[in-house]
Amino acid sequence: MSSATGATERRIVGWQPATVREVIRETPSATTLILDVPGWRGHRAGQHADIRLTAEDGYQAQRSYSIASAPEDGYPSITVERLDDGEVSPYLVDDAQPGDALEIRGPVGGWFVWETSDGGPLMLVAGGSGVVPLRSILRHRALAGSDAPARLLLSARAPESVIYRDELAGADTTITYTRSAPDGWTGYARRVDRDMLAAVGFAPAERPRIYICGPTAFVEGVAADAVALGHHTDRIRTERFGATGG
Amino acid sequence: MDENDARLDGNAAAGLLAEVFAFDATTAMVRCSSCGHADPLGAATVYSHAPGVVVRCRGCSGVLMRFAEIRDRVMVDMRGAAWVELQATG
Amino acid sequence: MPITRGFRRRAESPGDAALPPGQYLTPGFPVLSAGPTPHVPLDAWRLTVGPQSWTWDEFLELPSESITVDIHCVTSWSKLATNWEGVSVDTLLEGLEPGAYVMAGSYGGYTTNLPLEDLTDGKAWVAYNYEGEPLEPEHGGPARLLVPHLYFWKSAKWVTELEITETDEPGFWETLGYHNYGDPWREQRYWGD
Numbered sequence: 461m462s463s464a465t466g467a468t469e470r471r472i473v474g475w476q477p478a479t480v481r482e483v484i485r486e487t488p489s490a491t492t493l494i495l496d497v498p499g500w501r502g503h504r505a506g507q508h509a510d511i512r513l514t515a516e517d518g519y520q521a522q523r524s525y526s527i528a529s530a531p532e533d534g535y536p537s538i539t540v541e542r543l544d545d546g547e548v549s550p551y552l553v554d555d556a557q558p559g560d561a562l563e564i565r566g567p568v569g570g571w572f573v574w575e576t577s578d579g580g581p582l583m584l585v586a587g588g589s590g591v592v593p594l595r596s597i598l599r600h601r602a603l604a605g606s607d608a609p610a611r612l613l614l615s616a617r618a619p620e621s622v623i624y625r626d627e628l629a630g631a632d633t634t635i636t637y638t639r640s641a642p643d644g645w646t647g648y649a650r651r652v653d654r655d656m657l658a659a660v661g662f663a664p665a666e667r668p669r670i671y672i673c674g675p676t677a678f679v680e681g682v683a684a685d686a687v688a689l690g691h692h693t694d695r696i697r698t699e700r701f702g703a704t705g706g
Numbered sequence: 707m708d709e710n711d712a713r714l715d716g717n718a719a720a721g722l723l724a725e726v727f728a729f730d731a732t733t734a735m736v737r738c739s740s741c742g743h744a745d746p747l748g749a750a751t752v753y754s755h756a757p758g759v760v761v762r763c764r765g766c767s768g769v770l771m772r773f774a775e776i777r778d779r780v781m782v783d784m785r786g787a788a789w790v791e792l793q794a795t796g
Numbered sequence: 797m798p799i800t801r802g803f804r805r806r807a808e809s810p811g812d813a814a815l816p817p818g819q820y821l822t823p824g825f826p827v828l829s830a831g832p833t834p835h836v837p838l839d840a841w842r843l844t845v846g847p848q849s850w851t852w853d854e855f856l857e858l859p860s861e862s863i864t865v866d867i868h869c870v871t872s873w874s875k876l877a878t879n880w881e882g883v884s885v886d887t888l889l890e891g892l893e894p895g896a897y898v899m900a901g902s903y904g905g906y907t908t909n910l911p912l913e914d915l916t917d918g919k920a921w922v923a924y925n926y927e928g929e930p931l932e933p934e935h936g937g938p939a940r941l942l943v944p945h946l947y948f949w950k951s952a953k954w955v956t957e958l959e960i961t962e963t964d965e966p967g968f969w970e971t972l973g974y975h976n977y978g979d980p981w982r983e984q985r986y987w988g989d
Contacts, residue, residue, distance in 0.1 A: 473724035477798050510721035513800040521805070524718060545824060547806035561798035568720035570730035571748030676713050698749065699717045712829050712934070753829055757870050757949055757969050760830045767832055769905075776973035776986045783972055 475512060476500075478536075478564040480556050486539060486623045490589065491553040492528055494537040497564055502534075503527050505600035506573035506593045506671070506699075509536060509566030513548060523548045526592040526673075526699070527567060530599035536564065539623060541589040572699040576601065578669060580608030581662045585652065585682050587615045587674020590701060594673055595624050613660050615652050615678065634660045652678070654685040664690035669697075676700040712755050716747040719759050722773055723747070726780050735791040736761075740768035742788070815874050816980035822873035825935065830968065833933045834903035834954050841938060843922065844957040845888045846895075852938065855922075858883045863921065865944035867951070868980040880942055882923030885915040888958065895960035899967060900941050900952040907967035908952050909976070910943065912960065919945055922955060947978040947985070 482494040503509075512522040525538040542553040574582065574597045582601070584594040591614055601610060611632045616622045617639040636648035636656065648656060662668035670691060672682045679700045686696055716723075716732050723731035732748035743765030750770060753760040758774035763786070772783040784790070805820060815821070838852040850858070862881050868874045899909050914920070923942040924931050931937030936953030943950045949969050970976050975984040983989060 473721070475797075508717065508720065513803045514797055515804045516799055517804075519805045521803075524721060545806075548803075551800075551803050555802050557801075560801050562800055563798060565721045565725070568724045568730060569717050569732050569748065571732040571746050572717050698715060700714045712827055713832065751832075753831055755826070756828045756830045757974060758830075758972055762831060769831075772972055774969070774972045774974065779973070781973040 473565060473568060475563045475565050478511075478562045480558050480560040480562065481535070482558060483556060487621055489553065489621065490539055490541045490623050491556070492537055492539040493552060493556055494529070494535060495562070495564065497536060500534075500536060502531055503529075503536060503567035504570070504573040504575060505530055505597040507567035507569045507596075508593065508699075509538070509564050509568065511538065511548075511552075512563040512565070513551070514563070521548050522565075526596065528592050528596055530596055530603050532600065532603040536567070539589070539592045539595075541623075569699075572671065572673070572697050574600070574669065574671065576604045576606040576608065580606075580610060581666055581668040582608055582610035583661045583668040583670045584610065584612045585615075585657070585661075585670070585672045585674075586612065587652075587678035587682075588617070588621070589623065590672075590674030590678070590699070591623055591628070592673075593699060594671060595628065597671065598628065609662070611661060613652065613656070615674070652682055652685075654688060657682065657685050658689055661686075661689075664692075667692075667695060670695055671697050671699075673699040674701060712753060714752045714754060716750045716752055716761060718754050719752045719761060719773070720748070722759060722775070722780070726773065726782055733793065736770055737788040737791075738763035738765060738768055738770055739786050739788040741766035816868050817983045818872060818985075819868055819874040819980065820872055822875060825875065826869070826871075826873055827934045828869065828871065829934070829953070830906055831904050835933060836903050836938065836954070836956075838938060842956060843888075843939065844959075845885075846892045846958070846960045848888070848892070855883065855939070856924075858887055860884075861921065865942070867944050867948050870947040870949055870974065870978070870980075870985050879927050880921065880923040881925035882921035882939070882942060884918065885920040885922065885941075885958070886918065888922065889916065892960065895962060897961045897964045899957075899959045899961060899965055900950075900955055901957040901959060902952045903954040903956050905968075906952055906954070908950050909965055909967045909970060910946070910950055911964070911977075914943065914946065915958070919943065945979070947975075947980050949974065950978055 479496045480493050481496045484492040508526040510524050514520050527536050528539040529537040540552040542549045586594050614635045619642045641649045672679050679698045720732045734747050737744040751762040761771040770786040774781045841852045843850045860883050864877050864879050866876045898912050901907050921942045922939050924939040941952040941955040978984050
């Protein structure tokens, strides 16, 4: 009985030093940090890593972030969204500078990954910052020259909260706004539901590989809708983001 | 934080599991001792906002595994897993 | 290990308040759970202490107290001067044979163990109101054990039973490396502390 895509990596994974190489402000509340990690051995699209910060008094905090870069980029980057009363995210989004020292543990996660050899069609559904690992998947698909059909359905609160908007724009990307839409918007302006999934996604007969990422309630709702539409649970992979304290 | 935020999946425990098992555990299949349901660990329900990490069966909510980081050690209790299946690297 | 420039813990200044070693004030009220939040209909809720059992209505008829206490979580956050309303465990133990230990059991299966004497003489309550409002499910409502002088994992959420025993049996976290007693002032977080 096979359980995974690709071989399980038997490698000791521990904390390694990482330095912020570049800071890219994506939206008013989200920042991408490109990291230098000596000895980084690459990752697969969809994986994530744990990041640890150490204060001068020795206090440590760690959080988990999806890797935003594609394997072909050769470096790990993370995109962090600020949680207002968070402890770590405000620092990473607003304060981190090139040269800052962090620690990284990873990459981890072999289940929520996609490689071109997995084929398509690929149906990606993102809630808010759940778009980060899906962007890694799409970036990998593009850089590897895959022709697997792919569609992205992205749920965002408002236009200014759409991360990677220009990079992801295109005929195969559908955005739905749940709080405020741009002026003159004629697209979806409601939470993802079964009708929207049916209209935007691939039909069950096409057996798409479905990746759903975002807050727990979003992921569980979309997964249930996908199953109700006839998609098989074995084709659905999920990653839930929690409010991990920010 | 509402109760949905407290409930994550095995992907959230991947970093800790990777230190414990020295391989990627999220693709490992785990069978629940209580109800027999089997899932990849990445799909299991994880509660990580606690003094430790609790991995629960998607079928019956029974505890599959528990982990606690105690100083420089990790305590692991896998009694809730009837078996764990891994892919050999060959 | 590398120090991250400019990063610090998010905490209020404790001012003159004395906190147990290794603790920091938190502005919120973190939710830490080992499992799904149980949703027990009040007409099905029961509290069992030794041989006695109360329904929700019977429980609310018991004499209750308003108390203000400091609470300390083993994950390092503390909250000072939190306000609760609940029934003293002394009231629940009235008329019962004394025992040595208690295993507190919760809806959902959580357990934690304490010496009986740490639940008596005004040291513990079964609390159902927090800051003047009914205790929310994610914080242990409808009722939780409240034992402020020990780390907060001993204050079992969704408590349904206090089993009185002669022998001490470690509970959910106590079997996984957490200290059997848990005094925050002696920083008894883990086995061997």
